[in-house]
Amino acid sequence: MRRFFASLVQWIDSDYSVESPDAIRAQPDGVNLVRCIPFIILHLGCLGVIWVGWSWFAVWTAVALYFLRMFAVTGIFHRYFSHKTYSTSRFGQFLLALWTGTTVQRGPLWWAYHHRHHHQHSDEPEDAHSPHVHGFLWSHIGWITSKRNFPTDYSKVKDLAKFPELVWLNRFDIVVPVLFATGLFGLGRYLEHAAPGLGTSGAQLLVWGFFISTTFLFHGTASINSFTHLWGKRRFNTTDDSRNSFILALVCLGEGWHNNHHRYQSSTRNGFYWWEIDPTYYGLKLLSWTGFIWGLKPVPASIYEEAAQIAHHDTIRRFSTSSVQHEINTLRKVVPTAAAIAIATVNSPEVASQLKKDGPAIHKDVAEQTEHPGTDQQ
Ligand SMILES: [Zn+2]
Ligand SMILES: [Zn+2]
Numbered sequence: 001m002r003r004f005f006a007s008l009v010q011w012i013d014s015d016y017s018v019e020s021p022d023a024i025r026a027q028p029d030g031v032n033l034v035r036c037i038p039f040i041i042l043h044l045g046c047l048g049v050i051w052v053g054w055s056w057f058a059v060w061t062a063v064a065l066y067f068l069r070m071f072a073v074t075g076i077f078h079r080y081f082s083h084k085t086y087s088t089s090r091f092g093q094f095l096l097a098l099w100t101g102t103t104v105q106r107g108p109l110w111w112a113y114h115h116r117h118h119h120q121h122s123d124e125p126e127d128a129h130s131p132h133v134h135g136f137l138w139s140h141i142g143w144i145t146s147k148r149n150f151p152t153d154y155s156k157v158k159d160l161a162k163f164p165e166l167v168w169l170n171r172f173d174i175v176v177p178v179l180f181a182t183g184l185f186g187l188g189r190y191l192e193h194a195a196p197g198l199g200t201s202g203a204q205l206l207v208w209g210f211f212i213s214t215t216f217l218f219h220g221t222a223s224i225n226s227f228t229h230l231w232g233k234r235r236f237n238t239t240d241d242s243r244n245s246f247i248l249a250l251v252c253l254g255e256g257w258h259n260n261h262h263r264y265q266s267s268t269r270n271g272f273y274w275w276e277i278d279p280t281y282y283g284l285k286l287l288s289w290t291g292f293i294w295g296l297k298p299v300p301a302s303i304y305e306e307a308a309q310i311a312h313h314d315t316i317r318r319f320s321t322s323s324v325q326h327e328i329n330t331l332r333k334v335v336p337t338a339a340a341i342a343i344a345t346v347n348s349p350e351v352a353s354q355l356k357k358d359g360p361a362i363h364k365d366v367a368e369q370t371e372h373p374g375t376d377q378q
Pocket of ligand 2: 078082083115119261265
């Protein structure tokens with residue numbers, strides 16, 4: 001019963017617990033159903049569309065909020081709080097943290113702690129969301145319902161934990177999502193009267209802008225944990241099974257270049273080449289021109305050289321295993337057959353007697369044949 005009430009309190013205060021965070025983390029994986037009720041409500045809220053219907057305004061709001069908040073996940077949670085691939089002011093950092101709050105993916109310190117842990121133990125038993133260790137479903141959604149993954153290990157994110165405003169947002173990670181959802185509802189109510197031509201309402205914007213958009217956002221983000229360690233190509237021979245995927249780069253604004261990222265985490269860009277589409281990087285580049293952020297970290301020349309070497313060896317290997325190997329295989333089949341035909345022909349009684357009579361064909365004078373064209377008919 002104590003644990004039941006503790007889970008209820010944790011809906012509001014993420015750091016509240018009856019046991020020490022270390023003891024909770026040491027427990028085996030197990031779903032904390034009570035703690036997950038808000039997450040279940042988020043999914044069930046999508047069913048509200050049955051009652052509120054749709055309008056173009058609501059649908060486009062959902063789409064816009066998906067991409068604006070995916071940018072917050074990739075450009076801020078990931079490339080700023082987890083890897084510090086660029087710099088900003090303390091106030092700028094606070095604004096970025098507020099933006100990530102609208103994603104409903106818990107606090108910046110919790111997110112960064114888990115992500116850094118993933119890089120330290122990628123695809124090892126310690127990795128909380130490796131599809132190779134725990135299976136696809138657990139890596140996609142199961143791991144965030146597990147009680148041992150709820151506490152933030154502040155000792156692993158000391159660089160962020162020194163800012164009380166970030167710790168507060170991390171601890172009370174429900175505040176921004178509630179304000180965001182309320183704001184959407186209020187906007188819908190306002191537009192209902194101020195712009196009735198849009199055909200929207202408070203409840204409709206809440207369902208489309210918050211529940212549907214956020215549920216898609218969660219699964220888009222989760223696909224990086226699940227799919228990008230299963231699907232796609234590997235450029236770099238990293239110790240994990242991370243992969244590069246163009247499709248996931250579109251869905252997740254550039255995060256699909258996950259193998260690149262696992263090879264070199266400190267770069268602001270995940271798409272290392274112009275053809276590796278990385279909208280998050282383009283957005284961050286734009287922001288840097290305003291002076292709001294600065295110090296975007298590039299991909300070092302040594303990494304490009306490594307990639308060029310791999311591409312070079314890959315070309316040679318593919319050439320040898322495709323065209324050359326194909327020719328070798330063909331020769332292996334053809335030569336014994338040709339040899340067998342030749343031996344059989346040479347050993348046949350007619351050819352043997354002809355050879356004895358005429359000697360080897362190569363010693364025959366070619367002019368002999370052309371001088372007496374009608375010999376066969378005689
Ligand atoms: Zn990964
Ligand atoms: Zn990362």
